[in-house]
Amino acid sequence: xxxxxxxxxxxxxxxxxxxxxxWALRDHVGLTGTKYGCGVAACGACTVHVDGxxxxxxxxxxxxxTPEQRIxxxxxxxxxxxHPVQRAWRALDVPQCGYCQSGMIMAAxxxxxxxxxxxxxxIDEAMSNxxxxxxxxxxxxxIHQAAxxxxx
Amino acid sequence: xxxTMKRRNAFKAAGAVLLGFHIPTADAQAQAVPExxxxxxxxxxxxxxxxxxxxxxxxxxxxxxxxxxxEELHCDWARITTEYVTPGQSLxxxxxxxxxxxxxxxxxxxxxxxxxxxxxxxRVMLVQAAATxxxxxxxxCTARNSVITHTPSGRTLRYGQVAEAASRLTPPANxxxxxxxxxxxxxxxxxxxxxxxxxxxxxxxxxDLKMPGMLVAVPKRxxxxxxxxxxxxxxxVRGMPGVRHVLQVGESxxxxxxxxxxxxxxxxxxxxxxxxxxxxxxxxxxxxxAQLNEGLTATEAFVGxxxxxxxxxxxxxxxxxxxxxxxxxxxxxxxxxxxxxVVWTAARCDVWCPTQNGEAALVTTAQxxxxxxxxxxxxxxxxxxxxxxxTTHDWLADAVLIARQIPGVPIKTMWTxxxxxxxxxxxxxxxxxxxxxxxxxxxITGLHMRISGQSILSFVFPxxxxxxxxxxxxxxxxxxGTEGAIxxxxxxxxxxxxxRNTHVPPHFWxxxxxxxxxxxxxxxxxxxxxxxxxxxxxxxxxxxANHPRHLAVxxxxxxxxGWTTPPPAGRHRGIAQQMGFGSYVAxxxxxxxxxxxxxKVHRIVAATDCGVAVNPRQIEMQVEGSxxxxxxxxxxxxxxxxxxxxxxxxxxxxxxxxxxxxxxVETIVMPSGGFWGGVGEPTIMVAAPAVLNAIFAATxxxxxxxxxxxxxxxx
Numbered sequence: 001x002x003x004x005x006x007x008x009x010x011x012x013x014x015x016x017x018x019x020x021x022x023w024a025l026r027d028h029v030g031l032t033g034t035k036y037g038c039g040v041a042a043c044g045a046c047t048v049h050v051d052g053x054x055x056x057x058x059x060x061x062x063x064x065x066t067p068e069q070r071i072x073x074x075x076x077x078x079x080x081x082x083h084p085v086q087r088a089w090r091a092l093d094v095p096q097c098g099y100c101q102s103g104m105i106m107a108a109x110x111x112x113x114x115x116x117x118x119x120x121x122x123i124d125e126a127m128s129n130x131x132x133x134x135x136x137x138x139x140x141x142x143i144h145q146a147a148x149x150x151x152x
Numbered sequence: 153x154x155x156t157m158k159r160r161n162a163f164k165a166a167g168a169v170l171l172g173f174h175i176p177t178a179d180a181q182a183q184a185v186p187e188x189x190x191x192x193x194x195x196x197x198x199x200x201x202x203x204x205x206x207x208x209x210x211x212x213x214x215x216x217x218x219x220x221x222x223e224e225l226h227c228d229w230a231r232i233t234t235e236y237v238t239p240g241q242s243l244x245x246x247x248x249x250x251x252x253x254x255x256x257x258x259x260x261x262x263x264x265x266x267x268x269x270x271x272x273x274x275r276v277m278l279v280q281a282a283a284t285x286x287x288x289x290x291x292x293c294t295a296r297n298s299v300i301t302h303t304p305s306g307r308t309l310r311y312g313q314v315a316e317a318a319s320r321l322t323p324p325a326n327x328x329x330x331x332x333x334x335x336x337x338x339x340x341x342x343x344x345x346x347x348x349x350x351x352x353x354x355x356x357x358x359x360d361l362k363m364p365g366m367l368v369a370v371p372k373r374x375x376x377x378x379x380x381x382x383x384x385x386x387x388x389v390r391g392m393p394g395v396r397h398v399l400q401v402g403e404s405x406x407x408x409x410x411x412x413x414x415x416x417x418x419x420x421x422x423x424x425x426x427x428x429x430x431x432x433x434x435x436x437x438x439x440x441x442a443q444l445n446e447g448l449t450a451t452e453a454f455v456g457x458x459x460x461x462x463x464x465x466x467x468x469x470x471x472x473x474x475x476x477x478x479x480x481x482x483x484x485x486x487x488x489x490x491x492x493x494v495v496w497t498a499a500r501c502d503v504w505c506p507t508q509n510g511e512a513a514l515v516t517t518a519q520x521x522x523x524x525x526x527x528x529x530x531x532x533x534x535x536x537x538x539x540x541x542x543t544t545h546d547w548l549a550d551a552v553l554i555a556r557q558i559p560g561v562p563i564k565t566m567w568t569x570x571x572x573x574x575x576x577x578x579x580x581x582x583x584x585x586x587x588x589x590x591x592x593x594x595x596i597t598g599l600h601m602r603i604s605g606q607s608i609l610s611f612v613f614p615x616x617x618x619x620x621x622x623x624x625x626x627x628x629x630x631x632x633g634t635e636g637a638i639x640x641x642x643x644x645x646x647x648x649x650x651x652r653n654t655h656v657p658p659h660f661w662x663x664x665x666x667x668x669x670x671x672x673x674x675x676x677x678x679x680x681x682x683x684x685x686x687x688x689x690x691x692x693x694x695x696x697a698n699h700p701r702h703l704a705v706x707x708x709x710x711x712x713x714g715w716t717t718p719p720p721a722g723r724h725r726g727i728a729q730q731m732g733f734g735s736y737v738a739x740x741x742x743x744x745x746x747x748x749x750x751x752k753v754h755r756i757v758a759a760t761d762c763g764v765a766v767n768p769r770q771i772e773m774q775v776e777g778s779x780x781x782x783x784x785x786x787x788x789x790x791x792x793x794x795x796x797x798x799x800x801x802x803x804x805x806x807x808x809x810x811x812x813x814x815x816x817v818e819t820i821v822m823p824s825g826g827f828w829g830g831v832g833e834p835t836i837m838v839a840a841p842a843v844l845n846a847i848f849a850a851t852x853x854x855x856x857x858x859x860x861x862x863x864x865x866x867x
Contacts (some may be wrong), residue, residue, distance in 0.1 A: 018418075019397060023412060027368075027411075027412040027413055027414065031353070032356070035359075036413075037569065038803050039568065039802075040569075040802050040803070040804060040806075042802060073351035073353065080684075081348065081351060090343075090351055093344050093347050095210070095344075095350035096211070097209050097210030097487065097488075098210065098346070098350030098536070099357060101539060127810075129809045131487070132486055132784075133210045133487075134778070134781055137814055138776070139811060150790050
């Protein structure tokens with residue numbers, strides 16, 4: 001049994017200690033916005049915030065997380081879907097299939113929290129998430145738009 | 153009501169109440185509000201529901217189809233939503249919704265007529281219902297933004313007020329569709345209908361499905377294609393946490409069924425399995441390469457396109473140029489691995505899954521379920537990527553075979569990424585020997601393109617072969633037709649294919665055979681241009697006099713990139729064109745290669761003539777996506793065979809393009825009208841050749857093998 005602080009709520013998770021945070025979130029907490037893409041921390045579809053930092057939940061066992069650490073998923077990024085990144089994403093129609101976009105948005109939000117006006121090079125460095133549809137140029141534009149605060 | 157139906161509805165009701173989730177299906181909708189016709193349901197509050205047969209996998213078809221419906225329906229665009237019809241409903245109604253196949257870039261172009269007619273018929277019925285209510289002639293009424301107006305009196309009725317009455321009317325016998333110049337919705341870059349749910353985690357993909365009592369199955373097939381399970385020790389893992397069942401699936405797979413994915417995967421990883429790969433376990437990459445090499449010079453080959461006598465022209469030519477190219481196996485690798493949720497009973501089988509072809513999924517379901525199609529159905533969800541992989545349903549068959557062993561229990565079968573990588577349906581492997589004969593002035597007198605390698609149709613639809621010949625092999629090389637006509641005229645031409653199939657299953661993969669065919673032809677033409685001191689654009693123009701649409705897109709990218717002016721310092725240009733999936737595309741690129749051989753693609757200019765452009769912004773997104781997918785293939789895409797199995801198991805060994813390598817893309821949408829071309833695939837055809845030609849301009853190195861990874865690009 002593990003206790004996790006997810007989106008501001010403490011939840012009890014009855015899962016083995018080696019269960020990755022991703023599967024605790026999806027199969028135990030019931031939050032399926034965070035996606036499984038590779039299971040080896042290569043694609044970033046599972047990106048969540050742990051104490052504000054973008055982390056790949058598929059490779060992080062729940063035993064490595066304390067009840068005090070604040071986990072935020074796409075469902076908890078904003079109360080109404082109006083985080084600047086989400087607004088920019090809608091304004092630019094960034095997603096295509098959408099499967100990688102929770103991870104993209106969480107990575108972008110963490111980047112902007114750390115660097116409010118990221119350069120293209122900083123975006124390249126921070127956004128290693130994989131998108132197979134090819135939304136990359138709109139992801140970049142969306143981050144810049146969110147940074148300017150001109151979204152929506 | 154039968155017991156089965158009760159059970160099925162109980163699932164739906166429980167799903168809705170207990171988990172706050174259910175899949176809206178057309179039959180549930182129809183019970184609540186009568187349809188105006190097969191395509192349109194209008195609620196009393198004017199909400200318009202468009203039913204769709206094609207699938208949404210990111211390509212924007214949902215929005216484009218809704219635009220075409222709304223164009224003729226004259227409804228309020230802000231109130232339009234969509235839902236999937238099931239293939240079972242279509243079967244029961246004599247295929248009222250037409251073809252479900254969402255592939256070959258045909259979601260829009262092959263649906264436009266039936267969808268626009270559906271919208272127009274519904275509008276006529278709604279207007280007639282209002283006219284009848286008023287006791288006036290329908291010809292005196294107009295419809296706009298879901299409001300019907302009786303022009304002489306100024307009276308109005310909303311669609312929602314007359315939809316039920318309209319549903320009882322006989323559909324009109326004759327429908328006149330609007331002329332393109334009258335369009336107000338088609339051609340507009342309206343925002344996608346499905347973006348919001350993709351920004352807050354609320355869109356439910358197949359792998360997100362939850363049902364009461366549901367268990368999760370994680371399967372593993374024999375890594376060697378065509379192999380089988382020799383034995384497995386279920387007892388070794390049966391006691392592991394959450395494990396409910398350890399099963400054999402058909403002859404070739406095993407699966408662990410548990411309460412959660414992680415429990416099932418953990419037990420599967422621990423399950424001792426012995427595989428029997430059979431003869432195929434001896435196949436190595438070198439075995440396949442040798443097989444293809446033999447085909448390059450084989451006597452027998454299927455002819456795809458020919459005119460004149462190319463062999464004689466080349467034999468008698470003053471000068472001859474030869475080169476051999478190759479294109480590897482590649483995995484589709486959509487972001488969402490294969491999955492399907494199945495409830496099987498002896499009387500009925502229901503499937504919830506992402507698929508590019510609902511009807512084919514129903515056929516597979518019924519076969520695997522051992523039930524007639526009318527006792528099965530497929531409830532679709534949006535796809536986490538498709539790219540062709542989800543037009544075939546090997547994964548679904550296995551999911552049904554698993555659920556069939558656990559009657560009445562919802563089973564969500566999920567593939568791991570590793571399973572998705574090694575059990576793919578791969579881009580076909582081919583090689584090509586290109587031979588050109590030149591006269592003393594360097595003009596091409598004859599061209600022979602010998603393709604050697606895998607045929608998709610011989611694996612997927614062997615009945616579609618034409619006396620053994622695979623016509624799809626020659627995409628982009630045909631003498632004419634809508635699906636891939638060559639853009640050049642040669643005095644003597646021979647394009648033929650020595651079919652050399654392997655045990656690795658090939659499949660349609662975004663761009664399909666255009667991907668290699670365009671590299672082979674466009675790069676070889678570039679070789680000829682450089683060998684004869686001609687400008688690559690000028691050489692092409694000489695050969696394209698009889699191909700004005702091909703030439704128009706080529707000229708457009710040349711103009712935009714400034715072909716006649718020097719590129720910025722350190723950058724070099726390449727150009728390519730191709731026609732396929734009903735559309736004409738071209739690309740011009742600017743790349744640099746640094747002293748260490750590191751490639752950077754700075755800029756791509758792309759032009760598309762798709763005849764009619766339904767949503768230009770969606771086209772731009774598909775063009776960008778085509779470069780992303782095509783450049784991934786060029787830079788990294790290769791699956792190789794060792795001991796009969798695919799060696800690449802995840803994104804760490806099968807790399808793909810990321811944001812730092814994505815070039816700037818400028819898209820020219822230039823619809824010339826009069827035809828409907830596809831959009832999702834065409835641009836991928838020119839991605840690789842335009843970059844490869846620029847690499848030659850930068851380095852003097854002619855790269856003839858995909859991928860670039862592992863090749864030295866230093867000058």
